[in-house]
Amino acid sequence: MKVNRLNLNRRTMLKTMTAFGVASTFGLTACSKEESTAPTQALKGAYDKDGNEVTPWTNWSGNQTSTPNERLVPKSTDELSSMIKNTNQRIRLVGAGHSFSGLVPTNETLMSLAYFYGISNIDKEKKQFDVASNTFLAGVGEELWQNGLSLENMPDINTQTFGGSIATSTHGTGINYGSMSSTVKNIVLVNGLGEEINCNVDENAEVFNAARTNLGTLGAVTTLKIQAQDKYYLKETSWMMDLEEGLAKTEQLRDEHRHFELYALPHADYILGITLDKIERKELLSSTPNTGDAYETFKTMSKVIDTLPYLRSFIINTGASTVEKEERTGRNYEVFGNVRDIRFNEMEYSIPAEYGVACLREILSTIKKLDIDVIFPMEYRYIKADDIWLSPFYQRDSCAISCHNFHDKDYKKYFAAIEPIFWKYDGRPHWGKIHTLAAKEQRARYPMFDQFLKVRKAMDPKNIFTNEHINKVLGLS
Numbered sequence: 292m293k294v295n296r297l298n299l300n301r302r303t304m305l306k307t308m309t310a311f312g313v314a315s316t317f318g319l320t321a322c323s324k325e326e327s328t329a330p331t332q333a334l335k336g337a338y339d340k341d342g343n344e345v346t347p348w349t350n351w352s353g354n355q356t357s358t359p360n361e362r363l364v365p366k367s368t369d370e371l372s373s374m375i376k377n378t379n380q381r382i383r384l385v386g387a388g389h390s391f392s393g394l395v396p397t398n399e400t401l402m403s404l405a406y407f408y409g410i411s412n413i414d415k416e417k418k419q420f421d422v423a424s425n426t427f428l429a430g431v432g433e434e435l436w437q438n439g440l441s442l443e444n445m446p447d448i449n450t451q452t453f454g455g456s457i458a459t460s461t462h463g464t465g466i467n468y469g470s471m472s473s474t475v476k477n478i479v480l481v482n483g484l485g486e487e488i489n490c491n492v493d494e495n496a497e498v499f500n501a502a503r504t505n506l507g508t509l510g511a512v513t514t515l516k517i518q519a520q521d522k523y524y525l526k527e528t529s530w531m532m533d534l535e536e537g538l539a540k541t542e543q544l545r546d547e548h549r550h551f552e553l554y555a556l557p558h559a560d561y562i563l564g565i566t567l568d569k570i571e572r573k574e575l576l577s578s579t580p581n582t583g584d585a586y587e588t589f590k591t592m593s594k595v596i597d598t599l600p601y602l603r604s605f606i607i608n609t610g611a612s613t614v615e616k617e618e619r620t621g622r623n624y625e626v627f628g629n630v631r632d633i634r635f636n637e638m639e640y641s642i643p644a645e646y647g648v649a650c651l652r653e654i655l656s657t658i659k660k661l662d663i664d665v666i667f668p669m670e671y672r673y674i675k676a677d678d679i680w681l682s683p684f685y686q687r688d689s690c691a692i693s694c695h696n697f698h699d700k701d702y703k704k705y706f707a708a709i710e711p712i713f714w715k716y717d718g719r720p721h722w723g724k725i726h727t728l729a730a731k732e733q734r735a736r737y738p739m740f741d742q743f744l745k746v747r748k749a750m751d752p753k754n755i756f757t758n759e760h761i762n763k764v765l766g767l768s
């Protein structure tokens with residue numbers, strides 16, 4: 292079943308459109324599947340330098356494309372090691388291709404660890420388990436549950452791989468919970484010399500500090516040991532608030548609930564609050580509403596607004612004012628994971644938690660002041676501080692604010708207007724999302740940046756695990 296956390300649902304939307312009498316005029320039945328999954332231009336034939344046809348690669352949203360001249364899919368650690376030892380070109384690892392930044396694209400070797408899949412060594416006493424790096428986040432919930440365990444938190448989708456998620460400090464929301472990287476207890480990787488390295492807080496501790504958020508630049512991660520906890524059920528509550536009321540209550544809600552997030556609607560006087568809290572089995576609701584893909588609703592709304600731009604605020608406010616409170620319950624991993632059918636591009640920065648509300652306020656007023664053409668909701672979340680060298684949450688409790696636009700809309704002008712606001716609040720960009728920072732600016736944001744580079748160089752002295760984007764953000768040549 293398709294369930295989602297942002298509940299401005301289609302029923303509400305159609306109610307709103309009916310009020311405007313425009314639904315039938317625009318043939319609004321929500322955007323078609325064909326549109327949401329249409330191949331990008333870049334998927335049409337591509338050729339390498341010798342004129343041979345090569346299969347292009349594209350990421351989830353379609354904003355990153357490349358034409359790898361070789362694809363490698365090792366079946367074992369020995370094979371992986373020998374592929375790395377024998378390569379005469381650079382390699383980029385790919386997980387599920389869900390990063391928006393240029394971490395993965397390469398015209399040289401693209402390597403997938405697709406054969407490295409599944410859970411092993413579930414330790415019920417320590418509440419830990421091993422997971423092969425290319426396992427999807429969605430792939431562990433059921434098996435852990437059968438063993439009495441669950442992940443402590445999850446991002447808002449579950450179709451990334453563990454290896455990819457850890458590489459960028461992928462996170463969910465909850466001020467008492469760190470990113471996926473913060474739950475890692477041991478890492479096994481094959482470095483740029485083809486050597487298998489085991490690291491944790493006691494063994495190769497410096498490598499461990501670098502490898503927990505590694506951008507795919509230390510080598511190929513094959514296995515991760517993850518700290519889990521006892522299994523739990525969740526109740527999610529979402530409700531629309533007056534914008535000012537919502538902003539005033541944000542820090543209180545953050546502290547009162549296990550998980551709290553906001554969806555801020557540009558050009559609107561409303562904000563959607565979402566909380567998730569642990570419940571007992573007996574508190575499970577008898578049915579869970581199927582809200583559809585909320586972003587699909589916004590895509591439909593965007594079509595109307597494109598033709599009636601001067602009614603933008605009015606349409607969004609009218610839609611928002613009709614949204615009813617909704618509750619969902621279930622096993623945690625069923626409640627955490629959303630389905631995203633509508634492709635979009637995204638920029639996200641993490642700022643010190645205490646600046647969150649002020650920063651969001653400034654972003655919303657800038658969008659209004661500059662009349663930026665965007666209706667896509669912004670996501671506002673909290674993440675606990677950690678000690679991982681390249682984690683955006685390094686030594687500070689953080690608030691992550693994400694700006695999105697539909698994949699077929701220009702995001703560059705919008706992001707360019709907002710990015711300096713994040714800088715003003717000492718923001719660190721999500722490594723897997725769109726930003727414009729290079730090594731000089733990143734070094735200033737990460738106290739352990741040079742230590743990371745030192746360990747990276749030791750792990751990959753021949754700079755095999757690099758591409759142009761990596762060279763830019765880490766300052767490699």
Ligand SMILES: Cc1cc2nc3c(=O)[nH]c(=O)nc-3n(C[C@H](O)[C@H](O)[C@H](O)COP(=O)(O)OP(=O)(O)OC[C@H]3O[C@@H](n4cnc5c(N)ncnc54)[C@H](O)[C@@H]3O)c2cc1C
Binds near residue numbers: 395424446453
């Ligand atoms: C719809 C959508 C929703 C999202 N929601 C969230 C969210 O809620 N929170 C959040 O923080 N982020 C979110 N993201 C971003 C996403 O979680 C990150 O970009 C994540 O890194 C993607 O994982 P992946 O498996 O797709 O890896 P990829 O994007 O394929 O790769 C990411 C990095 O990992 C490296 N890598 C992959 N596998 C390995 C390996 N085995 N060894 C070493 N390096 C490896 C790659 O080289 C690359 O540097 C979202 C993205 C999308 C498209």
